[in-house]
Amino acid sequence: MKLSKDIMYQASCNKNPDFEGVFWMAVKTTGIFCRPTCTARKPKIENVEFFDNTKDPILKGYRPCKICKPLESPDQTPEAIQKLLDDLSQDPSMKFKDYDLVQRGLEPANVRRWFLKHHGMTFHAFQRMFKINSAFKKLQDGENIIDAALDIGYESLSGFNESFKNIFGVSPAQSKMEKVIDLKRIETPIGTMIACADKHGICLFEFSDRKALPTELKQISKHFDANIIQGENPHFTTLQKELKEYFEGKRKEFTVPLSPVGTDFQKRVWEILRTIPYGTTRSYQEQAHILGNPKAVRAVANANGLNKISILIPCHRVIGSDGKLTGYGGGIWRKQKLLELEKAILF
Structure with a gap:
């Protein structure tokens, strides 16, 4: 099922995202290689060659394009953010403030943008939702409301009730039906x-x-x-x-x-x-x-x-x-x- 050079060239001209990860195009005249969706101006077909991985163009002396960054995976979760998610999974009662993010070498504004893009909410909103979801399951398993609230780090029962209702639309006491x-x-x-x-x-x-x-x-x-x-x-x-x-x-x-x-x-x-x-x-x-x-x-x-x-x-x-x-x-x-x-x- 090898793709022809014409098909790959046309896909690059059209910046077709369906071919992301299928091939990379190297330009002989500039010495760089790109992903199919690169926005840089496309060269003539006789000046390009195609590869089905990123290793081969590097071995042939091509450099990665600074515009489309073909060695990076745009949707992959950054390691530092993945660590945040892992830590929350291990202990939903953890509460990361901006200070804590800075201590981990993270810029709070960047973390906020990443969560907005990939989860549709800020990191702090994500934390609240994660905590409340954990409490929901505790209540479903028969734990009482006070213990469930304390287990996930809430010191105020009224604050817990309000957060719970904002997410589920019902109070913790009514959550058995949800x-x-x-x-x-x-x-x-x-x-x-x-x-x-x-x-x-x-x-x-x-x-x-x-x-x-x-x-x-x-x-x-x-x-x-x-x-x-x-x-x-x-x-x-x-x-x-x-x-x-x-x-x-x-x-x-x-x-x-x-x-x-x-x-x-x-x-x-x-x-x-x-x-x-x-x-x-x-x-x-x-x-x-x-x-x-x-x-x-x-x-x-x-x-x-x-x-x-x-x-x-x-x-x-x-x-x-x-x-x-x-x-x-x-x-x-x-x-x-x-x-x-x-x-x-x-x-």
Whole structure:
């Protein structure tokens, strides 16, 4: 499935984000290499060459472009911020003030901007939500309100009640009737992903830059009649362990429980997707035949596109009847990387 030079050149001219991570373009006349979406002026096709990794252009003497910074992953969580998230997960009662961030070598304004961009709220708002989510679970497990408030660092019961009601819309005393879906950012070799889980299993696992993600989150919230809150979930631990093994080539099947949200037809299609053996592919037509309705190719393709649990429900293993890669919500380049990973291990 090697891309032609013409296709890669045209993708660079169009600054097509679907090819991010698929190839890098090096310019012979300037001695630099770029990502496909670089905004620098594009050279003539005879003056460029393409690479499927960043190591080879460096070995040939090319320098990384200062504009598009091809060696950096724009969506990856910075190590220092990941440490903040890890510390909060370990102890939700921790309260980081601006002074504490500075002590860690972080600029509070930069932390604020990062959380606004990736979580839609400031870091301090994120901390409050994380604490309240932890308290919610304690109340669900039968802990009394005072102990739950003290456990997460609240000294004032009135302050705890007010914060709780602002997030869940009800008082702590009424929270037994409420439901919550946990949400967590997870870093993978092909980009940041968002995981959601209820008590039954993973109900969403999507790339953070997918345009449909906000709509999918609303659908899940409505389906379960639940609030989606940043928080830990036992299924996340299993998911992260199995993902690490998968990307290291040590796992071919996932055992983490799933809790998919969709129509009965969509769930049937997704179950068939899960029967595609690791390292192989099927066409939409073959999927329709297995479903028992050969004419339902378009409906099957649509159901594939509405899959909210990427990788675990392997819609990346479905290709066109002509053998070409077709649309993928996470971007064609990710589909290609996943197939390369699986096939490289088999052969």
